[in-house]
Amino acid sequence: MEKFLSFDDIKKSLENxxxxxxxxxxxxxxxxxxxxxxxxxxEVYEESALQQAAQVDSKIASGKAxxxxxxxxxxxxxxxxxxxxxxxxxKILDGFVSQFTATAIQRLIEEDAIIIGxxxxxxxxMGSSNENSVHGKVLxxxxxxxxxxxxxxxxxxxxxxxxCTVSLGTDTGGSVRQPAAFTGLIGIKPTYSRVSxxxxxxxxxxxxxxGVFSRNVKDNALVMEIMAGxxxxxxxxxxxxxxxxxxxxxxxxxxxxxxLKETLESPALQQEIKANTLAVLEKLKQEGHEVEEVxxxxxxxxxxxxxxxxxxxxxxxxxxxxGVKYGYRSPNVHNLESMYKKTRSEGFGEEVKRRIMxxxxxxxxxxxDAYFTKAQKVRRLIKEYTENLLSKYDYIVLPTTPSTAFxxxxxxxxxxxxxxxxxxxxxxxxxxxPSLSLPNGTDSKGLPIGIQIMANSFKEAELYAFGNYxxxxxxx
Amino acid sequence: xxxxxxxxxxxxxxxxxxFDEAGAERMQRxxxxxxxxxxxxxxxxxxxxxxxxxxxxxxxxxxxxxxGEHLPHDKGLLNAPQKDSDYFRVPKVLE
Numbered sequence: 263m264e265k266f267l268s269f270d271d272i273k274k275s276l277e278n279x280x281x282x283x284x285x286x287x288x289x290x291x292x293x294x295x296x297x298x299x300x301x302x303x304x305e306v307y308e309e310s311a312l313q314q315a316a317q318v319d320s321k322i323a324s325g326k327a328x329x330x331x332x333x334x335x336x337x338x339x340x341x342x343x344x345x346x347x348x349x350x351x352x353k354i355l356d357g358f359v360s361q362f363t364a365t366a367i368q369r370l371i372e373e374d375a376i377i378i379g380x381x382x383x384x385x386x387x388m389g390s391s392n393e394n395s396v397h398g399k400v401l402x403x404x405x406x407x408x409x410x411x412x413x414x415x416x417x418x419x420x421x422x423x424x425x426c427t428v429s430l431g432t433d434t435g436g437s438v439r440q441p442a443a444f445t446g447l448i449g450i451k452p453t454y455s456r457v458s459x460x461x462x463x464x465x466x467x468x469x470x471x472x473g474v475f476s477r478n479v480k481d482n483a484l485v486m487e488i489m490a491g492x493x494x495x496x497x498x499x500x501x502x503x504x505x506x507x508x509x510x511x512x513x514x515x516x517x518x519x520x521x522l523k524e525t526l527e528s529p530a531l532q533q534e535i536k537a538n539t540l541a542v543l544e545k546l547k548q549e550g551h552e553v554e555e556v557x558x559x560x561x562x563x564x565x566x567x568x569x570x571x572x573x574x575x576x577x578x579x580x581x582x583x584x585g586v587k588y589g590y591r592s593p594n595v596h597n598l599e600s601m602y603k604k605t606r607s608e609g610f611g612e613e614v615k616r617r618i619m620x621x622x623x624x625x626x627x628x629x630x631d632a633y634f635t636k637a638q639k640v641r642r643l644i645k646e647y648t649e650n651l652l653s654k655y656d657y658i659v660l661p662t663t664p665s666t667a668f669x670x671x672x673x674x675x676x677x678x679x680x681x682x683x684x685x686x687x688x689x690x691x692x693x694x695x696p697s698l699s700l701p702n703g704t705d706s707k708g709l710p711i712g713i714q715i716m717a718n719s720f721k722e723a724e725l726y727a728f729g730n731y732x733x734x735x736x737x738x
Numbered sequence: 739x740x741x742x743x744x745x746x747x748x749x750x751x752x753x754x755x756x757f758d759e760a761g762a763e764r765m766q767r768x769x770x771x772x773x774x775x776x777x778x779x780x781x782x783x784x785x786x787x788x789x790x791x792x793x794x795x796x797x798x799x800x801x802x803x804x805x806g807e808h809l810p811h812d813k814g815l816l817n818a819p820q821k822d823s824d825y826f827r828v829p830k831v832l833e
Binding site: 357358359361454455468469494497498499500501560562563566567569570577581584585586587588589590591595596597598599600601602603604606607610615616618619620622623624626633635636637638639640641642643645677678694 | 775782793818
């Protein structure tokens with residue numbers, strides 16, 4: 263029988279002394295072994311997790327345990343953890359062992375969370391299907407012939423298959439929300455700069471965020487409130503105070519809700535997803551909320567804007583991987599330049615090389631203004647338009663993805679078709695606003711459907727409360 | 739924008755990457771397709787719009803220059819593909 267499906271379950275079992283942290287970790291370790299074929303975990307930290315469990319058990323016995331005592335967390339293979347290997351699912355970081363711990367993870371550990379292992383993902387977070395990984399593909403537990411979404415595919419499947427209580431992913435253009443939708447989970451992308459990026463291996467620095475996968479809103483909110491906040495190691499991290507999201511989940515207001523005409527009219531949108539989204543909007547109306555259709559004429563420009571800017575930032579961020587100080591170095595080198603070129607050409611996968619090339623192109627002297635500066639201008643328009651909508655409405659509701667989980671290899675030969683997977687998630691990433699994906703039923707094949715809610719910057723508390731309300735509304 | 743093979747080679751050199759002939763042709767095709775798609779942005783009127791260059795609303799602050807934790811020598815060299823007792827080693831720079 264499945265156990266420990268929420269942190270409240272775990273806490274109750276610990277309080278009643280029916281279990282201890284060691285037993286909880288062993289329960290998940292056993293699940294990980296049983297479901298190893300899903301390929302969610304890249305490495306299981308059996309030894310250090312059991313050590314942590316013993317320490318937390320003795321803290322519980324002496325009444326000194328932190329807020330997350332008993333919670334078992336898996337981390338995406340782009341977040342560093344001291345004395346543990348991390349690869350960003352790339353050959354170029356083969357064998358790399360981190361010398362420090364990401365701030366977000368450090369804060370969870372300080373509240374006695376147990377880190378059970380690292381999770382498969384697309385290389386450097388670049389992908390929407392988890393098929394671009396040196397560790398191999400991850401199977402969606404809802405249908406093992408289908409992708410779990412990406413780039414945080416392993417993080418999604420780890421919670422979907424009950425291999426840990428919650429997991430961390432990262433979301434640059436939808437990499438938490440899209441896999442959450444494909445696996446029937448709750449996934450958040452917080453406001454840009456809400457969580458320190460120290461210890462997150464960079465993909466596109468003006469977009470990257472750390473997000474959370476969970477089965478219920480409360481666990482998600484609790485983990486986020488502990489990770490968020492200022493950090494001396496990341497000067498972009500916001501100094502705004504962090505509310506206790508998990509204690510602010512009560513929702514009883516009359517909300518103003520907008521939905522975007524262009525998203526529901528998109529030819530790419532699967533009919534069943536449209537129907538389920540409209541059903542939610544109808545329920546909200548019946549509950550007395552103000553629900554209005556608004557226009558977002560810039561929708562078709564968000565993905566091109568996103569790809570110009572993120573490939574540019576990626577080409578710059580990934581220039582550090584040169585084979586000199588860490589990671590893979592090609593054995594076939596005869597001088598310094600060939601060391602750089604062979605190391606990078608052998609170490610990076612196809613999609614990563616494609617993005618480095620495109621990013622280098624749009625940043626090159628002859629094309630900088632026509633592509634990069636242009637995209638920065640359109641980004642301002644998209645951000646201002648979105649913020650303006652969110653100053654008139656409390657929430658924007660839209661589908662998380664155009665389709666449910668697709669089959670392996672379905673988009674492999676067409677990069678633009680794969681990029682279109684993120685059609686509905688990139689608006690929040692380009693604008694920097696927080697966005698939450700919630701499960702919203704299944705299609706005729708039984709595949710999970712997601713619904714997405716955006717709120718204005720730093721409105722995570724309002725987002726979680728509304729998300730929690732919507733989950734209750736949908737289960738009635 | 740039609741990308742030619744020479745451009746692929748030039749950009750590859752700037753990015754310190756290299757492709758064999760088939761790889762360069764594939765890259766030429768993919769880059770052309772993706773850049774064509776990105777050029778949709780030309781339909782958007784951006785006259786008089788300032789480029790958005792930073793997403794964080796935090797401003798830079800000066801901090802006290804204090805000695806903090808730093809990596810000891812051996813730890814700094816721990817992940818090196820090739821090293822001696824004091825330094826990272828790379829192939830000869832000058833022939």
